[in-house]
Every structure is written in structure tokens, then in C-alpha cells.
Amino acid sequence: MPSTAPPSRPVAYACLALSMALVGSYVALSKPLAAVLPVFLLAWMRFGIGALAMLHWLKKPHHEPPMAPRTRWLLFLESFLGNFLFTVCMIYGVKLTSAVSAGVIMSAIPAAVALMSWLFLRERVPPRTWSAVACAVAGIALFSLSKQEHLAITSQGLGAENTPNQVWLGQWLLVGAVVCEAAYSVIGKKLTGSLGPRRITSLINLWGLALSTPLGLYIAWDFDFAGVGWSTWLLLLFYALAACMWTVWLWMTGLRSVPAAQGGVFTVLLPVSATLVGVVVLGETLLPMQWLAFCVALVSVLLATLPTGPTRHVETDTAQNF
Numbered sequence: 406m407p408s409t410a411p412p413s414r415p416v417a418y419a420c421l422a423l424s425m426a427l428v429g430s431y432v433a434l435s436k437p438l439a440a441v442l443p444v445f446l447l448a449w450m451r452f453g454i455g456a457l458a459m460l461h462w463l464k465k466p467h468h469e470p471p472m473a474p475r476t477r478w479l480l481f482l483e484s485f486l487g488n489f490l491f492t493v494c495m496i497y498g499v500k501l502t503s504a505v506s507a508g509v510i511m512s513a514i515p516a517a518v519a520l521m522s523w524l525f526l527r528e529r530v531p532p533r534t535w536s537a538v539a540c541a542v543a544g545i546a547l548f549s550l551s552k553q554e555h556l557a558i559t560s561q562g563l564g565a566e567n568t569p570n571q572v573w574l575g576q577w578l579l580v581g582a583v584v585c586e587a588a589y590s591v592i593g594k595k596l597t598g599s600l601g602p603r604r605i606t607s608l609i610n611l612w613g614l615a616l617s618t619p620l621g622l623y624i625a626w627d628f629d630f631a632g633v634g635w636s637t638w639l640l641l642l643f644y645a646l647a648a649c650m651w652t653v654w655l656w657m658t659g660l661r662s663v664p665a666a667q668g669g670v671f672t673v674l675l676p677v678s679a680t681l682v683g684v685v686v687l688g689e690t691l692l693p694m695q696w697l698a699f700c701v702a703l704v705s706v707l708l709a710t711l712p713t714g715p716t717r718h719v720e721t722d723t724a725q726n727f
Contacts, residue, residue, distance in 0.1 A: 409601065411661040418710050420659035421671040424652045429678025431647045438644060441637050444496055446628060449621020450641060452488075452614035455649025462607035469600070476599055479592050483605075484612030487589030494582035501575025510579040512545035515705075517587035518669025525591055530666045533708055538666070540705030541673035547698035548676040587669070593657055594665040602657035610649045670709040673702045 412420065438447055465471075472480075498510075515538045522528040596605050660668050677699060684691050 417659040417662035420655040424655035425674040426678040429675040445620040446624040449617040451645040454645035455610040459607040462603040484609045486585040488613040489616045491585040494578045498578035501571045515541040515669045519666035521591045522666040537670045537708035544702035597661045606653040
């Protein structure tokens with residue numbers, strides 16, 4: 406068991422909120438990276454930088470018992486589903502459909518987390534948390550539907566490159582991304598019961614590096630690294646540290662004190678943060694529907710975090726279901 410005491414609820418909420426806010430910011434700022442670097446090369450370098458930064462986190466603390474085979478398997482699943490397979494499903498799902506479709510389908514993440522928490526962790530999900538989940542789903546969907554490119558994408562709906570069969574496949578890939586992200590939250594909750602946040606973060610990243618190395622090396626063989634500007638390298642450094650280190654550590658720290666279903670509500674802050682970065686940094690404008698989405702997102706977070714009367718929290722070791 407981790408030696409340090411779990412954080413208080415307010416600190417845990419702050420960690421979860423900051424984690425998703427960082428994810429939204431690096432998603433928005435990673436557009437220039439994707440324009441210069443191939444996706445799998447970008448992933449490989451991201452995990453490589455993260456591995457170097459977290460070498461000192463890999464060492465097993467003296468108080469921590471040896472990892473059981475089940476824990477090792479969950480670590481692999483956490484990285485395979487949450488890092489590798491999620492990225493593949495998301496990238497190719499968006500390619501075959503649209504960014505708007507991706508946003509609407511991904512709005513199901515909070516509900517998927519709540520459902521999987523109930524099924525696999527046997528968490529009791531109170532009605533107020535379900536209400537927060539519903540608001541989070543509505544908020545993310547509003548953000549997606551409010552994007553200015555919606556009409557253009559809709560009019561191009563089934564162009565020459567996106568046949569009906571391809572769109573259908575893309576939608577199912579996005580559903581797969583939702584399942585992967587929900588599994589990431591639920592498995593992460595289980596892992597926090599036996600490993601500390603730092604060790605979880607570093608080990609997940611190491612698996613990500615191993616999974617991305619074959620394709621990363623193949624693409625790197627013919628890639629012109631000299632043509633990449635210094636500003637891109639600096640952005641890559643921020644992206645790698647935020648995606649591999651800071652956001653995962655913050656998320657795992659918050660999950661130590663918060664049920665997975667409740668933590669899933671905080672994913673609503675991802676599109677909020679991405680939109681704010683677009684407005685403040687990239688000079689985009691905020692549409693009326695996005696203001697409405699902000700209000701709905703705020704309601705979902707308030708519903709999830711406002712204190713209630715004494716309740717009995719079910720903390721079980723029933724991840725034997727995994």
C-alpha cells in the first residue's frame with residue numbers, strides 16, 4: 406500500500422481539475438506538433454522524454470511490497486488502453502468522421518466511467534453524481550456542436566474520401582476511444598490502492614514507450630529532424646512532460662481520495678480548457694453556445710464536488726472483476 410496518506414477531498418478535486426485543464430491545454434497547443442511530426446513518431450518521442458524525466462520515479466519504495474502478477478497486468482492494460490489504443494482509435498476515428506462527431510461521441514466519457522465504476526469497482530454512484538455526469542455529457546456535447554466548422558463539416562459529410570462505410574467505422578472507433586478512456590480511469594482507481602501515483606505514472610509511461618518504439622523507430626529512420634524548428638522542440642518538451650508526467654500524476658493522486666465515477670465528471674474541464682487556450686492564445690472567439698456550455702460544465706463540477714451529509718463510501722477490493 407502507498408505510504409503517504411491520501412489527499413483531502415478539496416486537494417484531490419484540485420488535482421483532478423488541474424489534470425484535465427492541462428490535458429485541454431496541451432491538446433489545443435499540440436496542433437503545430439501534429440503538423441510537423443508524424444503521429445507515431447510524436448508519440449514515441451513523447452514517451453521517451455517522459456521516461457528520461459521520470460527515471461527516479463521508477464525505483465520501488467522500500468515500504469512497497471513486490472507487485473503481484475495482477476498489478477503488473479493492470480499496469481499494462483492501463484497503458485495499452487489509455488495511451489496506445491485510445492490514441493489509435495481517436496486519431497483514425499476523427500480522420501474518418503469529423504472533429505464535431507468526435508466531440509459529441511467523446512462526451513459519453515463521464516457516463517462510461519460512472520457505469521464501469523459501478524460494474525467493475527462496485528462503487529455506489531449516488532443520484533447527485535449521476536446528475537453531474539448528465540451535465541458533463543451535455544456540456545461536452547455543447548462545446549462540440551458549437552464549433553464554427555460544424556456547418557462546413559456537415560455539408561461535406563459524405564464526400565469522396567468519407568464513404569458511408571468509412572464514417573460508420575470511424576464512429577465505432579470513437580466509441581472504442583470512449584471505452585478505452587473510461588477503462589483508464591477505472592483501472593487507475595484500482596492501481597492507486599497498491600502503488601503510489603509517481604510509480605504508476607512512470608510504469609505506465611514505460612509501457613507506452615515499449616508499445617510505440619517499433620513504429621516510432623521505423624518512421625524516425627527516414628524523418629528529417631534537421632527541418633524541425635527550435636520552437637517545435639520546446640513545444641514538444643512541454644507536451645511530453647504534461648501528457649506523460651504531470652497530468653497522469655495529478656489524476657492518480659486525485660483518484661486516491663475520489664471515487665472513479667465522481668472523478669470522471671472532471672473530464673468536462675478538458676474542452677473548457679482547450680477552448681480557453683484557443684481564445685487566449687490562438688485568438689479564437691467564444692460563441693454564445695460555448696458560453697452556455699461553460700455554465701453547464703460549471704454546474705456539473707459543482708454537483709460533483711459540493712459537500713453533502715455523512716455518507717458511507719464503498720471502498721472494496723472487488724477489482725477481482727478485472
